[in-house]
Amino acid sequence: GHDAHVACALGAARLLAESAAEGSLPSGRIRLIFQPSEERTDDENLGGAQRMIAAGAMEGVDAVVGLHVASMSPTGQVLFREGPLMAGNDTLHGVVRGASAHAALPHEGLDAVVLAAHVVLAVQAIVARRIDPLESAVITFGKVEGGSAENILSSEVRLVGTLRYFDFAVREQLQEELRRAFAVADAMGGEGQIEIRSGNPPVINDSGLNDLVRAAAASVVGEADVGVADLIMGAEDFAFLAREAPGCFFWLGAGIEDDPRTHHSPRFDIDESCLPRGAAILTAAAQKVLAEW
Structure with missing residues (x-):
């Protein structure tokens, strides 16, 4: 799953670079965070997000946006929730x-x-x-x-x-x-x-930023494919990033049709056609945040 997240971020980087070259990117700075060790901690009980913050990755950041593939949700669906999202x-x-x-x-x-x-x-x-x-x-x-x-x-x-x-x-x-x-x-x-x-604190999505990123996603996939995410007891160290700046974390549907494969299982897999969609949503979100946040 984590390689899918990296692929989406790399895709967004390319699309944003193209927009910048065309002169269509709103003014501001975009920082892409490629964070290791989301599920493990070091000898000091610090995980990847905490180490990235300590290294200065969140300095000067006004908003932070992240996604996670959802292998049990249909490919094409994008799910958002304001306020508490993950435990x-x-x-x-x-x-x-x-x-x-x-x-x-x-x-x-x-x-x-x-x-x-x-x-x-x-x-x-x-x-x-x-x-x-x-x-x-x-x-x-x-x-x-x-x-x-x-x-x-x-x-x-x-x-x-x-x-x-x-x-x-x-x-x-x-x-x-x-x-x-x-x-x-x-x-x-x-x-x-x-x-x-x-461990990680709960993931709390900023209401205003959630609405902004949701609108960006709808502009990419259409309003019909944007839904409301359920509260889940899973945890995610994006929560630390969202403590440093207003945050929005959302789910990118990635389920294999007729054979969805759950996370953290030996059969885990995703429909990789979700990756360009994830990259496009991250790109649209970055552009909208620069323009309106």
Whole structure:
């Protein structure tokens, strides 16, 4: 997916350069940001957007626009939403410790797998029973590892996961409840620890800029193909850029007809005919922002 974003930006660069050469580009400066490491952080827990900001990529920027391909939306469709669009996220690194023993003599040890199971069940109750049902929240542990052999009680289980939120008060509550959930292991005689690493804040689209870029997209694809994006619990570090200047992030439909392939799956793919459309929308958006923002 990220190579598609680069292709759209490169296409926009060429179209904008042609407009400049023809003298039809409004006055102002356009900066194209080719950002690495959108989904990973370095040893200081800083991702690509944060590093680009630190390097000065957002200095002097009055508005920032970005797109993301949407492999489950029809090619040709473009989706916008003012205000909150994507959730904020934190990364979770947990460990539950017990004591090893022979599997045939479990009373001589403290099974970390059982302790971790109780922790996971406690975590599952957080969103269901501790968060206001009208708020949005997700906690998922996508990786659980422990044990060394079939006949040995595990002494340690490691869990890696994510939490998602829109409201920062909900985020604080999720973090506090996670600490309590891992304390279940302590109550059972073991030890539970959770490290919560800060991730991306929510993506918040500026209302005025969203309207401007939406109009630019409609001028390219037609009003009928411009729709309203759903709120999703996915996260995106464009949020950091949109904190530095008013931002607009939108979805570019890229689904393969009769065989849409979801993001983050081994079969992921897109209909590449969306790429010229993405480049044209970014070009139109840049021109409209220069002229009217």
